[in-house]
Amino acid sequence: METVLMSGLAMGALYGAAALAYNVMFSTSRVLSVATGHLFMLSAVAGAFLVNQLNWPAWLAFIGAVLCGIVAGLISEIVAIRRVLSRSTDHLWLLSTLALGTIMQQGVGLWWGTEPKPFPRVFAQGFNTSIWDQKYWLPIVAVVLLAIGLELFYRRTLYGKIFLAVAEDSLAATARAVNTGHVRMLSYGLAGLIGGVMGFAAGQMTFAFFATGLTLTLNGFIAIAVGGLGSNTGALVGGVVLGLLSAFTTYFFGGQYQQTIAVGLLMAFLLIRPEGLFGAKLVRQV
Numbered sequence: 001m002e003t004v005l006m007s008g009l010a011m012g013a014l015y016g017a018a019a020l021a022y023n024v025m026f027s028t029s030r031v032l033s034v035a036t037g038h039l040f041m042l043s044a045v046a047g048a049f050l051v052n053q054l055n056w057p058a059w060l061a062f063i064g065a066v067l068c069g070i071v072a073g074l075i076s077e078i079v080a081i082r083r084v085l086s087r088s089t090d091h092l093w094l095l096s097t098l099a100l101g102t103i104m105q106q107g108v109g110l111w112w113g114t115e116p117k118p119f120p121r122v123f124a125q126g127f128n129t130s131i132w133d134q135k136y137w138l139p140i141v142a143v144v145l146l147a148i149g150l151e152l153f154y155r156r157t158l159y160g161k162i163f164l165a166v167a168e169d170s171l172a173a174t175a176r177a178v179n180t181g182h183v184r185m186l187s188y189g190l191a192g193l194i195g196g197v198m199g200f201a202a203g204q205m206t207f208a209f210f211a212t213g214l215t216l217t218l219n220g221f222i223a224i225a226v227g228g229l230g231s232n233t234g235a236l237v238g239g240v241v242l243g244l245l246s247a248f249t250t251y252f253f254g255g256q257y258q259q260t261i262a263v264g265l266l267m268a269f270l271l272i273r274p275e276g277l278f279g280a281k282l283v284r285q286v
Helices: 002-029 036-053 058-087 093-112 134-156 158-168 170-175 180-201 212-227 232-253 255-272
Strands: none
Touching: 002 036, 002 058, 002 134, 002 158, 002 180, 002 212, 002 232, 036 058, 036 093, 036 180, 036 212, 058 093, 058 180, 093 212, 134 158, 134 180, 134 232, 158 170, 158 180, 170 180, 212 232, 212 255, 232 255
16 A cells, blocks of 8 residues: 555656646747647656667656757757747747647657667666655655746746746737747746656656656646646645555555546536636636
């Protein structure tokens, strides 16, 4: 039972990180990128490739995987977001990010293969450590550090305050000579950094698998729906709730019910509390 609990917390940390990436990108663009989970997938595959194929040390492979996530985040803004937002206010970004995510997934599948491949051990540790195995505690520690770092960035740095200003009112920020397009691109790079760190940290649990991105995209969105869009605290809480629910569902009923329960949780929150646990209700002025 302890292993199930730790597994749920670790997966919840991964889902919470995907929700954090959603928040970072949405705050500056009002876009929920369908390619969010693919940033994590690219990092995991890059890390496994650098260590297993090129024999890089783990610390250097970590840097390479994070850079891969950042570059992928920047590319997603340039290719799938920028021109769409400049030409239309409709939700065409849904199609453009879906297309980009599909290209990423199929491209990795053709190059890397479609079978899950093992991710290397980051630290020297045996496999009989039960709940203290690094595949459990590493994602949890990583997401906590990311959440703290993100909060410090927003509250203690000039660029972080600019991010908050753009998130609050992009038109007012533009009127004060803030380059909102530049800020938006940086936010996608920041989301890529989150994906890079967590993709590498959780690689031993998810394996280096080309289809992981779609799963994380969906579960990150569910975590956002549970916790509340725009709330980083809600993102973490929503991720943990979903991770624990999925882990115990698999333990008691079998893995075939895991996704059904997750989607059911999404529908319940959309119907009963659409703003999520920590989200603010939107009041429309008439």
